[in-house]
Amino acid sequence: MRHTSFADQRCSLARSLDLIGEWWTLLIVREAFFGTRRFGEFQAQLGIAPNVLTQRLHKLVDGGVLAVTQTSQNGKALEYRLTDKGRDLYPVIVALVQWGDRHEAWPDGPPVALQDRASGQPLPRMQPRAADGRVLGPADVQVVAGPGASAADRERLQAVHARRQARSSGTHT
């Protein structure tokens, strides 16, 4: 149920959500990272209705996140594999898993843990970092007009900047 086209919004977040923000979509991508490739495997692992799975797989193929290939053993069986664009979703998935582990508390702790295979150590928390390694929070990051900014985008960013200035100068808390 889309109420408006997110792809129309001039924002990379909105455009990303347009492709992967729907129910099931990122869970299908997670399954693909686990090595799941066949329709029946996705269905069994996710407990998803076949018509919904068909729809979501098509969307991911159309959007270039998954590629379909026919298997060599059997020309009719299709396999869905992550493209480079799909594999680039790995940081998004790890960031979401880590957020869930921190904040969506489990009675016995998280069911699954991610480890650096080489050292066996848990994955450190992903955070935006500067080139020199400093962790960057929202206040350390400046949102500026990019090459594709429209006049309205620039106006919007100026308004955000002005509001931030007014608040940090103590007019309101």
Place this chain on the structure above:
Amino acid sequence: MRHTSFADQRCSLARSLDLIGEWWTLLIVREAFFGTRRFGEFQAQLGIAPNVLTQRLHKLVDGGVLAVTQTSQNGKALEYRLTDKGRDLYPVIVALVQWGDRHEAWPDGPPVALQDRASGQPLPRMQPRAADGRVLGPADVQVVAGPGASAADRERLQAVHARRQARSSGTHT
């Protein structure tokens, strides 16, 4: 339209998506990072229907991502602000924006750019890293049973592990 309860799935990704995977939800969080606090401001910035906005704000407040406060000037006006849990979504949003910038191509380039405020340099791409700074891709990360793993979780992880072994030993490509 939920087809099953994601929160029932024993996976932090599924639980995260249960709270923030819905249309609009992360865009509302993005607006909150931009300093938007009032119902009317969210509505104007997002062009979202009031009933949908009401629903999503309630969900975010119930889920502890936003907190509601009454403003000092006017006891009746409500302000929605990010909690610590909400602010912790920053890495998720940056990872999604960067993915969109890379892969959801714009005719003139991205409308908005993120810069390290201190250096003026663009934000480096966020990636999972080991404690010693090595970038970790999916093949470098081991998914192991966590403290809350059920018998079914352990079985599942063993199957994933076995499939990976079989494939990397060259039985199938």
